[in-house]
Amino acid sequence: MPILETQNLTHVFPDGTVAIDNINLKIYPGEFVVMAGANGSGKTVLARHFNGLLKPTKGQVLIDGQPITKNILEARKKVGLVFQDPDRQFVGQTVTEEVAFGPENLNLPPAQVEAMVKTALEVVGLNRFSQQNPYVLSGGLKRKLAIAGVLAMQPKIIVLDEPFTGLDYPGVVQVLQQILRLHEMGHTIILITHELEKTLAHAGRLVIINQGKLVEDGQPEAVVYRAEQYGIRMPLRKGEEVKDLTWLK
Amino acid sequence: MAEITFFQYIYGDTILHRMDGRLKLACMLLLSLAASFATALHHYLLAFGLLIFALRLAKLPWTALLKDLRFFGLIILLVISINAWTIPGDPIPTLPLPGLSRQGVVAGLRFAGRLAIIVLVCAVVTGTTPLRTFGQVIEWVLRPIPFVPAARIATMVTLTFALIPVLLGQFAEMMAAQKARGIELRKNPVRRLYYAVFPFLEQMLRRTDQIVEAMEARGYSEVRTRAVFKSTKRDWLIFLLCLSVFLYVCCS
Amino acid sequence: MEPNEFFKPTTAPREDEARTNLRMTVYVALFTALIIIGGYISIPLPIGPVPIVLADFFTMVTGVFLGYRWGLTSVALYLCLGILGLPVFAGGKAGLAVLFGPTGGFLFGYLFLVAVVGFIVHKGKPSLFKTAMALVAGNLLLYGVGVTWLKTVLKIGWPAAVAAGLIPFIPGIIIKIVVASALARTLLPRFQQGPVPPFRQ
Ligand SMILES: Nc1ncnc2c1ncn2[C@@H]1O[C@H](COP(=O)(O)OP(=O)(O)OP(=O)(O)O)[C@@H](O)[C@H]1O
Ligand SMILES: [Mg+2]
Numbered sequence: 036m037p038i039l040e041t042q043n044l045t046h047v048f049p050d051g052t053v054a055i056d057n058i059n060l061k062i063y064p065g066e067f068v069v070m071a072g073a074n075g076s077g078k079t080v081l082a083r084h085f086n087g088l089l090k091p092t093k094g095q096v097l098i099d100g101q102p103i104t105k106n107i108l109e110a111r112k113k114v115g116l117v118f119q120d121p122d123r124q125f126v127g128q129t130v131t132e133e134v135a136f137g138p139e140n141l142n143l144p145p146a147q148v149e150a151m152v153k154t155a156l157e158v159v160g161l162n163r164f165s166q167q168n169p170y171v172l173s174g175g176l177k178r179k180l181a182i183a184g185v186l187a188m189q190p191k192i193i194v195l196d197e198p199f200t201g202l203d204y205p206g207v208v209q210v211l212q213q214i215l216r217l218h219e220m221g222h223t224i225i226l227i228t229h230e231l232e233k234t235l236a237h238a239g240r241l242v243i244i245n246q247g248k249l250v251e252d253g254q255p256e257a258v259v260y261r262a263e264q265y266g267i268r269m270p271l272r273k274g275e276e277v278k279d280l281t282w283l284k
Numbered sequence: 285m286a287e288i289t290f291f292q293y294i295y296g297d298t299i300l301h302r303m304d305g306r307l308k309l310a311c312m313l314l315l316s317l318a319a320s321f322a323t324a325l326h327h328y329l330l331a332f333g334l335l336i337f338a339l340r341l342a343k344l345p346w347t348a349l350l351k352d353l354r355f356f357g358l359i360i361l362l363v364i365s366i367n368a369w370t371i372p373g374d375p376i377p378t379l380p381l382p383g384l385s386r387q388g389v390v391a392g393l394r395f396a397g398r399l400a401i402i403v404l405v406c407a408v409v410t411g412t413t414p415l416r417t418f419g420q421v422i423e424w425v426l427r428p429i430p431f432v433p434a435a436r437i438a439t440m441v442t443l444t445f446a447l448i449p450v451l452l453g454q455f456a457e458m459m460a461a462q463k464a465r466g467i468e469l470r471k472n473p474v475r476r477l478y479y480a481v482f483p484f485l486e487q488m489l490r491r492t493d494q495i496v497e498a499m500e501a502r503g504y505s506e507v508r509t510r511a512v513f514k515s516t517k518r519d520w521l522i523f524l525l526c527l528s529v530f531l532y533v534c535c536s
Numbered sequence: 537m538e539p540n541e542f543f544k545p546t547t548a549p550r551e552d553e554a555r556t557n558l559r560m561t562v563y564v565a566l567f568t569a570l571i572i573i574g575g576y577i578s579i580p581l582p583i584g585p586v587p588i589v590l591a592d593f594f595t596m597v598t599g600v601f602l603g604y605r606w607g608l609t610s611v612a613l614y615l616c617l618g619i620l621g622l623p624v625f626a627g628g629k630a631g632l633a634v635l636f637g638p639t640g641g642f643l644f645g646y647l648f649l650v651a652v653v654g655f656i657v658h659k660g661k662p663s664l665f666k667t668a669m670a671l672v673a674g675n676l677l678l679y680g681v682g683v684t685w686l687k688t689v690l691k692i693g694w695p696a697a698v699a700a701g702l703i704p705f706i707p708g709i710i711i712k713i714v715v716a717s718a719l720a721r722t723l724l725p726r727f728q729q730g731p732v733p734p735f736r737q
Contacts, residue, residue, distance in 0.1 A: 049729075086501060088497060088500060088501055107503075108503050108505060111500075111501065111502065111503035112503055116501050118498070118501070123494045123497070123498055124498045124501070125498070126495065126498050126499055126502070127416070128293065128414065128415050128416070128446055129293070129295075129414060132414065132416050136499075136502055136504075137502045137503065138509070139508045139509040140502060140503045140504055140505045140508055141503070141505075141509075142505065142507050142508050142509055143509055144509070145509055145510075145511065145512050148509050166295040184502065185502070188502070188503070309620070312620065312621045313620060313621050315621070316621030316630055316631045317621070317631060317632065317633075319631065320631045320632065320633030320634075321633070355576075356623075398633075399623075399629065402621065402623055402629070402630045402631060403623055405621060406621065406622055406623050406630070410622075436557070436561050437613070439561055439565075440561055440564050440565045440568070440609075440613055441565075441613070441617070442565075443561075443562060443565030443566075443569075444565040444568045444569045444572070444613065444617070445569075446565075447565055447566055447569035448569050448572060448573060451569055451570065451573050452573055452576075452577070455573065455577055473707075473711050474711050474714050474715055477593075477711055477712070477715045478715045478718055478719070481593075481715065481719065482718075482719060482722065482723070485597070485719065485723060486723060488566060488570075489566075489723065489726075489727060492562055492563060492566045493559075495562050496558055496559045496562045499558060499562070500555065500558060504558055506557075
């Protein structure tokens with residue numbers, strides 16, 4: 036059974052923009068999916084439907100076979116969404132507060148909240164910064180904190196919206212390692228990006244969105260050759276294979 | 285003004301940092317009340333003595349604190365001089381400025397002393413208490429009162445404190461941008477206020493919707509983990525100290 | 537009993553209700569913070585020696601945007617923070633003594649101001665005229681309460697109370713009413729449309 040499924044998902048904004056159009060997608064437990072598409076193709080809008088931040092004009096989203104509208108809080112616990120811009124995601128004044136926000140919403144006992152925060156910070160390696168103000172962290176650390184924030188709720192699925200924007204080389208490597216680590220830990224990963232050269236080697240599946248429609252879905256090795264026609268830079272240079280597409284050495 | 289880091293928590297591990305939030309806020313309440321009742325010189329000296337002791341205890345960075353207080357210093361000076369010149373009375377023989385009266389100076393100093401105590405109390409408390417604790421304490425106080433949405437009010441308080449520095453920063457930035465584009469040239473006061481506030485408010489409304497979205501994405505719920513407070517004997521001792529200062533100032 | 541009932545729930549379905557409540561919670565915090573910083577920031581205007589303080593201006597704006605119920609919540613929160621001893625009243629003052637001092641009437645008056653403005657603006661169809669009238673009525677109440685209070689506490693006569701508590705502020709009041717009306721016209725419709733997903737590029 037798919038862990039996440041969208042059925043005929045369509046979103047039309049009040050001004051008439053059709054941001055996503057009839058998207059049918061099934062994600063299975065433990066997958067590592069890269070979702071690509073040009074600017075404005077609808078990736079962010081799609082991701083915001085996964086945990087009910089946006090409501091579909093038509094169609095529905097199922098998690099573990101259940102429509103998310105049934106229990107929205109449960110859906111938000113299961114699908115952790117890491118925003119495109121981490122600054123927009125922060126709600127706490129210190130790193131600890133920021134990470135504790137999610138577990139507190141689940142109404143867990145204080146001791147358990149504390150334990151979850153500690154674990155999440157350890158996983159991303161931020162425990163040294165637990166009393167810092169989130170806004171003063173470096174770009175890479177901010178991204179890690181954003182990840183820790185959703186990780187503390189122990190979601191089954193983690194959706195990362197363009198996690199590499201604005202990061203320098205070490206920043207990208209740090210965050211990429213982090214994502215792989217989460218995948219190894221058993222989380223289902225949906226990684227939204229248009230920079231295939233940084234990550235595709237690790238993905239088991241490549242999905243391409245173009246002008247709101249799902250146009251390609253399959254093995255990276257098969258799909259990657261058709262990426263360019265949808266406004267995504269062809270990541271393969273002469274003699275390279277998909278397994279070379281990573282910024283990790 | 286944007287540098288007012290006034291409601292900023294400064295991480296530390298001192299007696300005051302570890303103190304039970306409920307008692308700490310009670311102390312704040314008592315001391316600022318005492319400040320409003322203070323009349324005699326030794327009341328002020330007592331309060332200042334206590335505060336200097338608290339500042340030492342909290343190990344707050346003096347220099348940063350003084351920088352923050354600069355702004356209030358200006359207000360205090362203003363208050364003293366307004367009082368000094370507006371309250372009628374006898375002139376001071378050693379300082380014969382026209383219009384200056386002894387009664388006025390005394391009243392001004394008294395007023396300024398109160399203000400300084402309140403500001404210092406607040407500096408010590410906010411410097412040693414994470415914002416979230418304020419919300420938690422207020423939630424704890426309201427919890428037993430029926431029909432009051434304690435969790436919601438706690439969230440409001442925490443967010444209010446969090447937003448103040450953001451707003452001040454945003455406002456300063458925006459004023460600078462407006463100056464760069466020559467707002468000074470506008471003589472019409474209506475336009476001037478409008479062009480100062482409109483972009484500021486628009487930006488803040490957008491920022492607020494972002495905060496709402498961020499909280500929603502993490503499943504914000506008003507049925508949430510409640511804080512547990514623990515108080516030690518030492519916390520009670522500090523509280524009793526503040527209580528006795530309060531009682532002394534009020535009753536003597 | 538649901539604590540929500542304190543703020544009378546709307547007829548919207550549960551999830552939308554939670555969403556609206558959260559949105560208004562955050563907005564109450566925003567406007568409370570605006571009222572607080574309004575007591576600190578001032579915009580130098582080329583009229584008179586008194587710079588305009590913006591606390592009352594933001595109280596008007598609060599009423600315009602939040603309506604009377606949430607607007608009152610916001611002002612009440614502001615007053616409570618001041619009572620607690622945080623220097624939130626204009627010029628860094630705080631405490632019960634200020635609230636019950638000579639100018640306390642102007643602080644309590646904010647409650648009337650925000651309630652009247654919020655009630656009138658949010659009743660029926662919005663229009664510029666109605667907003668302006670609401671603001672005028674709100675200010676009449678604010679200064680009515682404030683000046684009466686001033687007179688009573690200081691035990692002075694009406695002329696003195698009006699001279700100290702009303703006359704110097706009249707130009708400022710007019711400017712603030714005009715600007716608040718203009719803001720209501722440009723920003724309020726957008727605000728009422730509901731949360732614009734802010735990620736629009
Ligand atoms: N609030 C909104 N109102 C109207 N249209 C919107 C809104 N938000 C987004 N859109 C439109 O929906 C489309 C999809 O936007 P979306 O943000 O999902 O793109 P994206 O694939 O994430 O792009 P990027 O790579 O730039 O992040 C765009 O055409 C955008 O202009
Ligand atoms: Mg996007």
